[in-house]
Amino acid sequence: YLIFRCAGCGRHLYAEEGAATRTCPCGKRTIIKKVKVVSRAEDEREAGERVRALQMGGRDMKGFSPAG
Numbered sequence: 001y002l003i004f005r006c007a008g009c010g011r012h013l014y015a016e017e018g019a020a021t022r023t024c025p026c027g028k029r030t031i032i033k034k035v036k037v038v039s040r041a042e043d044e045r046e047a048g049e050r051v052r053a054l055q056m057g058g059r060d061m062k063g064f065s066p067a068g
Contacts, residue, residue, distance in 0.1 A: 001047035003054070004035040012038065012054040014047035
């Protein structure tokens with residue numbers, strides 16, 4: 001899995017390496033071949049954990065807040 005940032009809102013996302021595109025919740029569709037990869041993960045669970053950790057580090061991002 002590849003971990004990258006959305007060009008529209010800056011949110012961290014992940015996608016399978018073979019995927020062509022990924023659509024962010026903000027509505028921006030990203031072409032995977034053109035993204036700058038921030039990190040890689042072995043499986044979906046690990047990718048999700050890394051994305052959550054990256055998002056928590058950027059609490060000042062618009063539209064994201066920790067649950068609880």
